[in-house]
Amino acid sequence: AWHLVETLQPKIPIKRMVFNEITKEAIQAAVENTRDLDYHLIDAQETRRVLDRLFGYRLSPVLWKKVMPRISAGRVQSVATRLIVEKERERMAFISSAWWDLAAVTALGFNARLLEVDGKRVAATSDFGADGAVKEKSLANILLLDEVGARGLVESLKSSSLTVKSMEESPRTERPKPPFTTSTMQQDAGSRLGWGAQITMRIAQRLYENGYITYMRTDSVNLSQQAIDAARKAAKALYGADHVADSPRAYTGKTKNAQEAHEAIRPAGETFKTPGELAPELSRDEFALYDLIWKRTVASQMADAKKMQMRVDFDATTNDHKATIFRANGSVITFPGFLAAYDDIVSDENKDEESADKRLPAMTLGQSVKVDEYTCEGHETKPPARYTEPTLVKKLEELGIGRPSTFASIIQTIQDRGYVYKRGRALVPTFLAFSVTGLLETHFTKLVDYEFTASMEEDLDKIAGGEASRSDWLRDFFYGVDGQPGLNELSADLGVIDARATNTMNLSPEIEIRVGRYGAYLQQNLPGEERKLANIPESLAPDELT
Numbered sequence: 001a002w003h004l005v006e007t008l009q010p011k012i013p014i015k016r017m018v019f020n021e022i023t024k025e026a027i028q029a030a031v032e033n034t035r036d037l038d039y040h041l042i043d044a045q046e047t048r049r050v051l052d053r054l055f056g057y058r059l060s061p062v063l064w065k066k067v068m069p070r071i072s073a074g075r076v077q078s079v080a081t082r083l084i085v086e087k088e089r090e091r092m093a094f095i096s097s098a099w100w101d102l103a104a105v106t107a108l109g110f111n112a113r114l115l116e117v118d119g120k121r122v123a124a125t126s127d128f129g130a131d132g133a134v135k136e137k138s139l140a141n142i143l144l145l146d147e148v149g150a151r152g153l154v155e156s157l158k159s160s161s162l163t164v165k166s167m168e169e170s171p172r173t174e175r176p177k178p179p180f181t182t183s184t185m186q187q188d189a190g191s192r193l194g195w196g197a198q199i200t201m202r203i204a205q206r207l208y209e210n211g212y213i214t215y216m217r218t219d220s221v222n223l224s225q226q227a228i229d230a231a232r233k234a235a236k237a238l239y240g241a242d243h244v245a246d247s248p249r250a251y252t253g254k255t256k257n258a259q260e261a262h263e264a265i266r267p268a269g270e271t272f273k274t275p276g277e278l279a280p281e282l283s284r285d286e287f288a289l290y291d292l293i294w295k296r297t298v299a300s301q302m303a304d305a306k307k308m309q310m311r312v313d314f315d316a317t318t319n320d321h322k323a324t325i326f327r328a329n330g331s332v333i334t335f336p337g338f339l340a341a342y343d344d345i346v347s348d349e350n351k352d353e354e355s356a357d358k359r360l361p362a363m364t365l366g367q368s369v370k371v372d373e374y375t376c377e378g379h380e381t382k383p384p385a386r387y388t389e390p391t392l393v394k395k396l397e398e399l400g401i402g403r404p405s406t407f408a409s410i411i412q413t414i415q416d417r418g419y420v421y422k423r424g425r426a427l428v429p430t431f432l433a434f435s436v437t438g439l440l441e442t443h444f445t446k447l448v449d450y451e452f453t454a455s456m457e458e459d460l461d462k463i464a465g466g467e468a469s470r471s472d473w474l475r476d477f478f479y480g481v482d483g484q485p486g487l488n489e490l491s492a493d494l495g496v497i498d499a500r501a502t503n504t505m506n507l508s509p510e511i512e513i514r515v516g517r518y519g520a521y522l523q524q525n526l527p528g529e530e531r532k533l534a535n536i537p538e539s540l541a542p543d544e545l546t
Contacts, residue, residue, distance in 0.1 A: 001016050001037055002037055002039075002042045005037065014037075015034035015035065015036065016034060016035050016036060016037050016038075017030040017031060017034055018030055018033075018034075018035065020214045020215050020224075020262050020263055021208075021211065021213070021214040021215065021268040021269070022208065022209065022210075022211045022268070023211050023268050023269050025269070025270065026268070040463065040464055040465060040466040041464050043463050043464070043470040044460050044461070044463040044464035044470075046470065047460055047463050047470045047473065047474060048460055050474055051075060051456070051460075051474065051477065052074065052075055054474075054477070054478060054487060055073065055074060055075045055447070055487070056072060056073060056074050056075075058487050058488070058491040059073035059078075059440070059444065059447070059491060060072045060073050061491075062439075062443075062491055062494060062497070063436060063439070065494060065499070066439060066494070066497050066499040066502055066503075067432070067435050067436055067439065067499070067502065067503060067515065068432070068515070068516075068517045069517065071417055071418070071419075071432070071436065072413075072417055073436070073440065074410075074413070075447075075453065075456070076396075076401055076402040076406060076410050076453070077410050077413050077414050077417075077419075078436070078437075078440055078447070078448050079396075079399075079401055079448055079450065079453050080392065080396060080401075080402075080410055080411070080414055081414050081419045081420065081429065081433050081436065081437055082437045082440070082441070082448050083387065083392065083395060083396075084386070084387055084392070084414075084419075084420055084427050084428075084429045084433065085429045085433050085434055085437040087384060087386055087387055088386070088428070088429050088434075088541070088542050088543055090130060090131075090383070090384045091383040091384060091386070091543040092542065092543045093131060094131055094132045094381075094383040094384070094543075095131060095132045095133055096132055096380050096381055096383075097128055097132050097133055097134065097380070097381045098146070098378060098379065098380050098381075099123045099128075099144055099145060099146075099378075099379055100145040100146060100147055100149070100150035100376055100377065100378050100379070101113065101114060101122060101123075101124070101145065101150070101376065101377060101379065102114035102122075102145075102150060102153055102154060102157075102374060102375070102376045103374070103375050103376075103377070104157075104162060104314075104316070104326050104371045104373075104374055105371065105372045105373050105374075105375060106162065106369050106370065106371055106372065107369070107370040107371070107372055108361050108363075108369060108370075109361070110328050110330070110358065110360055110361070111328065112162060112312075112314055112326035112327060112328040113326060113327055113328070114153075114324060114325075114326055115313070115324075115325045115326060115327045116323075116324065116325040117143055117153070117322055117323075117324050118322050118323055118324075119323070120141070120142065120143040121141060121142050121143065122142070122143050122145060123138070123142045123143065123144045123145065125379075125381075127142050128381045130384055132381040132383065145376075147376075147378060150376035150378075151376060153318065153324075153374075153376070154374045154375070154376050156318035156319040156320055156322070157316060157318050157319075157324070157371075157374045158319075158374065159319070160316045160317055160318065160319075160371070161316070161368050161369060161370050161371055162314035162315070162316050162326055162368070162369040162371060163314060163315045163316070163366065163367070163368055163369070164312060164313075164314055164363050164364065164365055164366060164367045164369065165313045165314055165315045165325065165365075166312070166313045166365070167310070167311070167312050167313075167363065167365065168310070168311045168312075169308060169309070169310050169311075170308075170309050170311075171306065171307070171308055171309075171334075172306070172307045172308070172309050172331070173304045173305070173306055173307075174304060174305040174306075174307065174337075174338075174339070174344075175304050175338075176249070176299045176300050176301075176302055176304075176337075176338035176342070177296070177299070177300065177342075177344075178221035178251035178253070178264065178300055179221060179223055179251070179264035179265065179266055179296055179297045179300045180264055180265040180266075180292075180293055180296050180297070181218055181219045181220065181221060181253070181255070181264060181265065181404060182201075182216060182217050182218055182219065182265070182404030182405065182407070183219070183255075183393050183394065183396075183397045183404050183407060185200060185204065185216070185265055185292075185293070186200050186201070186389070186390060186393050186407065186408070187390035187391075187393055187394055188292060188296070188390075189289060189292065189390075190388060190389050190390030190393075190425075191390055192292065193288055193289075193292075194425070196389045196408075196411070197389050197390075197393060197407055197408035197411055198408045198409075198411070198412055199285075200289065200408070201216065201408045203285050203286055203289045204216035204265070204289060206286060207282075207286055207289060207290055207293075211268055211269075212267065212268055212273075212278065212282075212286075212290055213265060213266065213267055213268055213290065213293055214227075214262070214263060214264075214265055214266050214267075214268055215262045215265075216265055217262070217404055217405040218261065218262035218263065218264060218265060218404065219253065219255050219259055219397075219403075219404045220253060220259075220261070220262060220263055220264055221251040221252070221253045221264050222250070222251070222263050222264060223251075223263055223264055223266060223297070223300070224263055226270055227263065227266050227297070228248045228249075228301060229270075230267075230269070230270060230271050230272045231266075231272065231297050231298050231300065231301040232244050232245075232248065232301045233271065234271075234272045234274070234298045235298050235299075235301055235302050235341065238274075238298075238341075239302070239340045239341065242303070243302050243303050243336070243337060243338075243340055244301065244302055244303060245301055245302055245303050245304075246303075248301065249300060249301055251264075251300070255397055255400070259403070259461065259464075264297075265293055265297075266293065266297040267290070267293060267294050267297060272294060272297070272298065274294065275287060275290055275291040275294050278290060295341050295342040296342055298341050298342075299338040299341040299342035300338075302337055302338035302340070302341060303335075303337040303338065304337050304338070305333060305335065305336055305337035305338055305339045306333070306334045306335040306337065307331050307332065307333050307334060308331065308332050308334050309329070309330070309331045310329070310330045310331065310332075310360050311327065311328075311329050312327070312328045312360060312363060313325055313326070313327050314326040314327070314328070314369065316371075328360060329360075330358045330359055330360035331358070332359050383543070385426075386426040386427055386428060387426070387427045388425040388426055388427065389411055389425070389427070392411065392427060393407045393411075396410075399450050399453075399454055400454035400457055400458075401450065401453045401454055401457065402457075403457075411427075414433075418430060418432055419432060419433035419436065420433060423541070428541045428542075429542065430520070430538075430542075431505075431513060431515050431519075431520035431536065431542060432515055432519075432520070434505060434515070434542065435502055435503045435515040438502060438505075439497065439502045442502075443490070443496070443497055444490055444491075447487070447490075459473055503515040503516070507522065507545065510524055510525055510526055511523070511524050511525075512525070513536070513545070519535065519536070519538065520535075520536040521533055521534060521535045521536055522534045522535075522536060
């Protein structure tokens with residue numbers, strides 16, 4: 001709107017229309033409730049653009065001279081790349097540990113897991129840290145079973161049955177999640193439909209343009225009163241009055257630096273058309289995304305789900321008179337509530353023994369339960385999972401870096417620049433990304449610092465709120481303030497950057513990983529011998545190089 005005013009220089013009064021969905025009612029309401037141009041918002045937007053130009057135009061030439069031509073740095077892309085590189089560093093430092101556990105397969109059709117042997121707790125996943133090693137505080141208190149020990153226990157338990165030692169039932173209530181923001185929609189479409197952020201946004205754009213959903217670039221979880229009424233009406237019609245929350249639910253966002261300019265993403269209009277009603281008009285992908293948005297919005301105004309969790313501990317004694325305790329968990333949904341519309345999917349990260357929905361049979365204390373067989377299984381600790389598009393979006397949002405509307409293009413940019421490539425759904429950094437991140441961390445520490453990048457977003461929001469001046473803020477950023485060097489000074493003294501050191505990582509005392517203009521290679525330096533070079537295959541992930 002501001003660009004139009006600048007170019008057209010109108011002589012007549014001008015007003016700004018604001019709408020969140022392309023429906024007749026919304027456009028009519030926008031015409032009736034116009035506002036003036038908000039120059040604070042315009043200032044914040046322009047500051048963001050200028051800041052990104054300064055950042056890119058000052059740092060990219062540093063990378064051309066010291067790493068390789070035709071690559072770039074950016075305020076958010078460099079931080080996103082750093083996150084992916086740090087995850088790979090964790091994987092490279094990871095040490096795999098092995099442990100074994102036992103299960104009893106009972107005649108009543110459920111499995112129980114070995115919990116303790118002679119008062120010592122058997123090691124489980126939670127006893128290992130992110131580096132793969134046993135946590136310090138667990139070392140003294142756990143029994144770390146190896147294959148021999150586990151098979152020995154299976155053998156010595158062969159003829160034992162389980163005796164019910166204790167039973168515990170506890171009710172659990174689950175609340176629905178808030179309606180979608182841009183980032184939660186990207187995360188959900190990623191985990192449920194396997195889509196990248198770019199595809200999700202493209203399909204959401206089509207749904208918005210054709211009047212099916214509200215605006216798809218938002219970090220607000222608020223719904224208008226009209227939307228709350230529509231969601232409650234839809235839930236009541238489809239699932240019954242008992243499945244609707246007693247009073248309208250209002251949500252508050254947890255996102256750092258949320259701008260809340262639009263409402264959450266929801267079906268458009270005063271009444272929500274069901275996915276079934278729209279099926280003939282939508283393509284397969286549009287239907288899949290609309291279905292997700294519809295379910296999440298309706299579920300957000302539904303009643304809590306109620307579950308009953310059951311935990312039963314059993315005693316069993318081995319042939320050599322060791323006391324063991326086994327545990328079985330079960331949970332039953334007693335009232336589905338919002339789960340009738342929108343069931344949560346279980347990912348590796350949020351999977352736990354307690355959450356499995358399986359019913360345990362009725363038992364009494366002291367009851368003997370026959371065991372069909374005892375089994376044992378070996379496990380290895382897994383390195384931290386690489387980021388996928390949904391998890392990277394989630395992390396950037398948690399840190400308060402970037403804006404929902406930019407996540408998809410940033411993920412695309414770091415792939416186009418050769419910093420990251422996709423293997424399946426995982427984002428794998430290249431050695432080039434290690435070089436660039438290393439250079440920025442060493443010489444431009446502040447500019448790739450997560451806190452600093454998030455605080456820039458806060459400053460931009462202050463400009464949008466009229467609390468700070470655009471030109472003062474940019475001057476301080478570029479020329480420095482309170483004795484702190486600004487971008488101008490930081491990027492001027494390139495002499496201190498040793499290009500060779502930046503592009504070299506040590507694999508072993510005599511073998512170096514070097515990043516050259518044609519890619520990454522190995523260099524072996526043995527005294528008195530001619531140095532040897534070997535290309536590193538492009539498909540080899542950094543954590544796989546031995």
